[in-house]
Amino acid sequence: MNILCNQKKLSQAITNAQKAINNKTTIELLRGILITAKEGKLIVTGYDSELSIETNIDAQVNKEGSVVVNSRLIGEIVRKLPDTFISLETDADCNVYINCMNSRFKIKGLPAEEFPQIGDINVDNEVKINQIEMRNMIKQTVFATAIEPMNPTLAGELFELRDNNLSLVALDGYRLAVRKSEIKDGVDTDISAIIPGITLNHLNSLLTDDGEICVGFDSKNIIFKLKDTKIIARLIEGNFTKYDSLLPKDHMTKIKVETRKLQESIERASLLFTSPKNNLIKISIMKDMIAITSNNENGNAYEELDVEFEGNELEIAFNSRYFLDGIKNIDSEYISIEFGGEVNPAVIKPIDGPEYIYLILPVRFS
Amino acid sequence: MNILCNQKKLSQAITNAQKAINNKTTIELLRGILITAKEGKLIVTGYDSELSIETNIDAQVNKEGSVVVNSRLIGEIVRKLPDTFISLETDADCNVYINCMNSRFKIKGLPAEEFPQIGDINVDNEVKINQIEMRNMIKQTVFATAIEPMNPTLAGELFELRDNNLSLVALDGYRLAVRKSEIKDGVDTDISAIIPGITLNHLNSLLTDDGEICVGFDSKNIIFKLKDTKIIARLIEGNFTKYDSLLPKDHMTKIKVETRKLQESIERASLLFTSPKNNLIKISIMKDMIAITSNNENGNAYEELDVEFEGNELEIAFNSRYFLDGIKNIDSEYISIEFGGEVNPAVIKPIDGPEYIYLILPVRFS
Numbered sequence: 160m161n162i163l164c165n166q167k168k169l170s171q172a173i174t175n176a177q178k179a180i181n182n183k184t185t186i187e188l189l190r191g192i193l194i195t196a197k198e199g200k201l202i203v204t205g206y207d208s209e210l211s212i213e214t215n216i217d218a219q220v221n222k223e224g225s226v227v228v229n230s231r232l233i234g235e236i237v238r239k240l241p242d243t244f245i246s247l248e249t250d251a252d253c254n255v256y257i258n259c260m261n262s263r264f265k266i267k268g269l270p271a272e273e274f275p276q277i278g279d280i281n282v283d284n285e286v287k288i289n290q291i292e293m294r295n296m297i298k299q300t301v302f303a304t305a306i307e308p309m310n311p312t313l314a315g316e317l318f319e320l321r322d323n324n325l326s327l328v329a330l331d332g333y334r335l336a337v338r339k340s341e342i343k344d345g346v347d348t349d350i351s352a353i354i355p356g357i358t359l360n361h362l363n364s365l366l367t368d369d370g371e372i373c374v375g376f377d378s379k380n381i382i383f384k385l386k387d388t389k390i391i392a393r394l395i396e397g398n399f400t401k402y403d404s405l406l407p408k409d410h411m412t413k414i415k416v417e418t419r420k421l422q423e424s425i426e427r428a429s430l431l432f433t434s435p436k437n438n439l440i441k442i443s444i445m446k447d448m449i450a451i452t453s454n455n456e457n458g459n460a461y462e463e464l465d466v467e468f469e470g471n472e473l474e475i476a477f478n479s480r481y482f483l484d485g486i487k488n489i490d491s492e493y494i495s496i497e498f499g500g501e502v503n504p505a506v507i508k509p510i511d512g513p514e515y516i517y518l519i520l521p522v523r524f525s
Numbered sequence: 526m527n528i529l530c531n532q533k534k535l536s537q538a539i540t541n542a543q544k545a546i547n548n549k550t551t552i553e554l555l556r557g558i559l560i561t562a563k564e565g566k567l568i569v570t571g572y573d574s575e576l577s578i579e580t581n582i583d584a585q586v587n588k589e590g591s592v593v594v595n596s597r598l599i600g601e602i603v604r605k606l607p608d609t610f611i612s613l614e615t616d617a618d619c620n621v622y623i624n625c626m627n628s629r630f631k632i633k634g635l636p637a638e639e640f641p642q643i644g645d646i647n648v649d650n651e652v653k654i655n656q657i658e659m660r661n662m663i664k665q666t667v668f669a670t671a672i673e674p675m676n677p678t679l680a681g682e683l684f685e686l687r688d689n690n691l692s693l694v695a696l697d698g699y700r701l702a703v704r705k706s707e708i709k710d711g712v713d714t715d716i717s718a719i720i721p722g723i724t725l726n727h728l729n730s731l732l733t734d735d736g737e738i739c740v741g742f743d744s745k746n747i748i749f750k751l752k753d754t755k756i757i758a759r760l761i762e763g764n765f766t767k768y769d770s771l772l773p774k775d776h777m778t779k780i781k782v783e784t785r786k787l788q789e790s791i792e793r794a795s796l797l798f799t800s801p802k803n804n805l806i807k808i809s810i811m812k813d814m815i816a817i818t819s820n821n822e823n824g825n826a827y828e829e830l831d832v833e834f835e836g837n838e839l840e841i842a843f844n845s846r847y848f849l850d851g852i853k854n855i856d857s858e859y860i861s862i863e864f865g866g867e868v869n870p871a872v873i874k875p876i877d878g879p880e881y882i883y884l885i886l887p888v889r890f891s
Contacts, residue, residue, distance in 0.1 A: 232823060235796045239789070254824070262793055266824035423605070427628055430601045457598060458620070458632035 160224030160249045162196045164216060166240050166259065169201070172214035173234045175388055176205030178361050179212040180230050188227060193274045194247070195225035201247075204276075205230065210358050210392035211277050212365070225271035228255050236264055277391045280382050282375035286320060287344040290385075294366045296327045296338045297359045299488045299515055304356030305331035315353040315395040317402070318374075318381075320346070328402050329356070334481050335405055339514040344371075352376055353395040362390055405518065407506060410497035412444055412470035415510065418494050422486050424451050424462035429479040431457045439522055440479040444498070445472050453479070475501045476524040485517035526590030526615045528562045530582060532608050532625065535567070538580040539600045541754055542571030544727055545578040546596050554593060559640045560613070561591035567613075570642075571596065576724050576758035577643050578731070591637035594621050602630055643757045646748050648741035652686060653710040656751075660732045662693045662704045663725045665854045665881055670722030671697035681719040681761040683768070684740075684747075686712070694768050695722070700847050701771055705880040710737075718742055719761040728756055771884065773870060776863035778810055778836035781876065784860050788852050790817050790828035795845040797823045805888055806845040810864070811838050819845070841867045842890040851883035 176192045184190060184207070193204040201218040204211055226249045233255070237245065240259040248256040253268040297316075305313035308331065317328040325340045362383055366372065373384040376394070383390040425440060428451045432438040443450040444466075451462040475498060486494060491509030498505050507517040542558045550556060550573070559570040567584035570577055592615045599621070603611065606625045614622040619634040663682075671679035674697070683694040691706045728749055732738065739750040742760075749756040791806060794817045798804040809816040810832075817828040841864060852860060857875030864871050873883040 229823075232796065236793065239793045239796060261829040262790070263827040264797075264824060265826075266797070267822075424628070427602065427605045427630075430598070430605060431630075431632070456633075457595075458630060460631075461629040463627040 160194075160196045160226060160247065161222035162201055162218045162220050162248075163244050163246050164201050164218040166237060166242050166245050168216040169203075169245060170234075170237045172201070172203040172216050172387075173230065173237055175214045175365060176203045176212055177230050177234055178364055179205035179207055179210055181207040187229075188269055188273055189275075190229055190231070191227040191269060191274070192230040192233070193225060193227050193271055193276075195271065196220045196223050196247075197225075198223075204274075206275055206277070209355060210361060210390060212361065212388065212390050214388040216387065224249055226253055226255055226268040227271055227274050228266060228268045232266055233257075236266075277380070277393075280375070280377050280380050280391060282382060283377050284346050284348055284350050285373055285375040286325070286342055286346055286350070287371045287373050288325070288340070288342065290366045290370060290372050291368055292340055293372050294363055295513070296325075296340060297363045299338045299517075300327045300329045300336040301356050301359050301363070302484050302488075303329035303331055303334050303336040308332075310397075312353050312395055312397040312399050314357075315355045315399075316359060317399040318350065318352045318354050320350040322349075328399070330400060330402060330405075333478065333520055334485065335402055335516070335518040336485065337402065337516040350376060351399075352381060353397065353399055354381055355392060355395055358390070358392040365390065405504075406516065407497070407499050407504060407518075410470065410499050410506070412473045412498040413468075413495060414444060414449065414498075415467040415493055415495050416449070416464060418486055418489055418491060418509075420464055421494070422483065424464050425479055425483055425486075428453045428460045428462050429483070431455055431460055432479070433457065435480065438479045439476050439524065440482070441474065441476045441524060443474050444468070470498075473498055473501060475505070476522045477505075477519060478522055481519055485519060489515065489517075526560075526562045526592060526613065527588035528567055528584045528586050528614075529610050529612050530567050530584040532603060532606050532611050534582040535569075535611060536600075536603045538567070538569040538582050538753075539596065539603055541580045541731060542569045542578055543596050543600055544730055545571035545573055545576055547573040553595075554635055554639055555641075556595055556597070557593040557635060557640070558596040558599070559591060559593050559637055559642075560599075561637065562586045562589050562613075563591075564589075570640075572641055572643075575721060576727060576756060578727065578754065578756050580754040582753065590615055592619055592621055592634040593637055593640050594632060594634045598632055599623075602632075643746070643759075646741070646743050646746050646757060648748060649743050650712050650714055650716050651739055651741040652691070652708055652712055652716070653737045653739050654691070654706070654708065656732045656736060656738050657734055658706055659738050660729055661879070662691075662706060663729045665704045665883075666693045666695040666702040667722050667725050667729070668850050668854075669695035669697055669700050669702040674698075676763075678719050678761055678763040678765050680723075681721045681765075682725060683765040684716065684718045684720050686716040688715075694765070696766060696768060696771075699844070699886055700851065701768055701882070701884040702851065703768065703882040716742060717765075718747060719763065719765055720747055721758060721761055724756070724758040731756065771870075772882065773863070773865050773872060773884075776836065776865050776872070778839045778864040779834075779861060780810060780815065780864075781833035781859055781861050782815070782830060784852055784855055784857060784875075786830060787860070788849065790830050791845055791849055791852075794819045794826045794828050795849070797821055797826055798845070799823065801846065804845045805842050805890065806848070807840065807842045807890060809840050810834070836864075839864055839867060841871070842888045843871075843885060844888055847885055851885060855881065855883075 195202040204213040257264040319326045491511045493510040561568040570579040611625045623630040685692045859876040
């Protein structure tokens with residue numbers, strides 16, 4: 160390999176590839192990124208067993224070839240070089256020579272042949288989504304995926320397209336988040352796939368405010384295409400929980416409340432909690448106001464808030480972190496909360512803005 | 526105690542006091558801050574065995590009194606409350622009631638009587654220094670104090686005032702940093718005291734761009750007075766090393782080089798180092814240019830830099846971190862470096878700006 164490319168672009172491509180790398184791996188090859196020079200392009204790929212992220216940049220390719228190099232080392236070197244042209248060269252022993260202005264580095268590489276790769280995908284279905292919309296959809300749901308669940312489908316989100324309506328759905332046994340969006344550039348067929356939460360988190364860190372993302376599927380894989388970057392990941396097999404049936408049909412109490420004020424009140428009432436396991440807040444819903452209280456060995460907290468109210472008065476308790484997860488990702492100035500009694504789930508919805516449902520189970524208190 | 530005070534001011538006072546607190550302590554009392562209401566003021570004090578930091582703010586004192594409360598807990602509560610008046614009240618059981626708008630907290634406190642305090646100091650000598658100047662003086666020297674040295678004076682900095690010239694001096698057996706400054710509001714007598722490096726680090730985090738700091742001494746203690754904040758710390762006893770005799774009288778090689786370019790070159794040449802113990806860079810000084818090289822199991826790096834040169838050509842090696850510590854705190858566009866041969870110390874000085882000397886010992890290489 161012998162190429163010349165731009166420092167800023169190479170640095171960005173390495174940063175993207177690094178997101179795929181599991182820093183806990185002890186396998187030297189998987190701490191590396193694959194760099195391939197081919198047909199006027201430099202392709203930089205990071206991989207772990209779940210997904211690969213590859214970015215291609217323009218390069219003057221004097222000699223094609225590829226090599227694996229430690230991602231931290233080459234990342235730090237390229238980032239610290241001046242914003243000008245960088246030359247990369249390899250020899251027969253996989254040494255990588257990096258030259259830029261008055262700086263010269265020689266670092267040890269590994270043969271590219273051994274680097275694992277997710278093979279190419281023949282996309283059956285493809286859908287285009289605005290990047291900002293995609294990012295918000297993920298942000299409002301991904302936190303509700305389960306960590307190492309018994310049922311592996313709960314570690315992922317349902318990506319469901321029906322009649323040009325896209326839903327992202329996550330649930331973990333304590334709460335359910337559903338975010339919908341209308342798709343303009345749709346496909347004829349419906350899609351239903353389960354995407355790992357970890358893949359969506361990686362994707363979100365690559366999304367920008369600029370343009371669209373193209374999402375394609377085959378039966379086992381998903382591929383996200385951005386301008387110069389491609390993410391390929393495995394789908395989770397199995398059937399996702401029928402979430403429609405979990406949504407309550409009616410309610411006995413409903414309030415409308417200022418989103419940020421409710422968030423701040425719950426955050427303050429949660430300040431006494433020192434352990435993530437013990438963080439129960441009690442909400443007393445009265446006519447035109449609610450009181451939020453918490454109580455433990457550190458002391459107690461009381462917060463009062465004006466609300467619009469209809470239905471019956473109610474006392475109900477929640478895990479404060481789960482409650483906050485839902486409301487802090489809602490931009491609408493006001494939210495509605497529907498309660499079905501002290502042992503039934505509550506449903507939080509924005510008053511304005513995109514279609515979003517956050518359902519949360521109460522905690523019993525004595 | 527029963528007082529009313531401003532949220533922002535109370536929050537700032539708590540933040541200041543928290544800097545004194547050693548978060549590793551298992552003594553509940555020392556995780557607390559002392560809050561005292563007295564004569565129209567609220568005084569907030571943090572303490573560990575080395576120093577105390579106290580800040581006073583205006584308050585409407587309805588009832589005088591004092592209490593100790595967990596610093597993390599009250600800090601987080603006050604920080605999250607709205608920017609308006611806060612009322613603090615205590616009962617006979619040391620419970621603390623915090624009320625603000627629609628928020629009410631009750632947290633457990635401890636009796637103030639048990640809180641340790643450094644007694645009041647009768648200042649013998651006092652000197653005024655511009656805060657920005659003081660901050661720069663500390664920044665350019667404090668890193669060269671030793672961590673847990675055999676000789677306890679090396680954990681501190683010499684604060685030496687002679688004929689209205691102030692010197693701050695730190696050394697650790699590998700390098701020596703001396704920063705001087707002329708004092709306008711001086712004292713008649715000379716001062717020589719050893720201030721713990723940790724105290725100076727705490728002080729630096731409290732200094733602002735605004736006005737002067739007043740530094741007072743008695744035989745065992747130092748007191749720094751800012752507008753509303755007072756830091757009292759114990760001095761280190763003993764005699765500081767006679768550093769004057771360490772400064773070389775002459776040199777055999779001298780270069781003048783761009784400060785930031787040299788810093789960047791050494792930083793890049795240091796990227797291959799993965800352990801803090803193995804970070805040797807070699808500098809080859811030739812007519813009109815220097816080459817900086819490093820070399821380990823990861824590969825090698827070579828950096829070239831133009832310099833102004835006088836004297837003999839030389840090859841010399843340094844610990845790159847120690848070298849960088851000195852130059853990265855120099856603002857001058859150019860520095861001079863004087864070398865006395867490959868086994869003698871090098872002396873780095875700014876070409877412009879305040880009087881500063883950084884002396885560093887070379888490392889032998891085979």
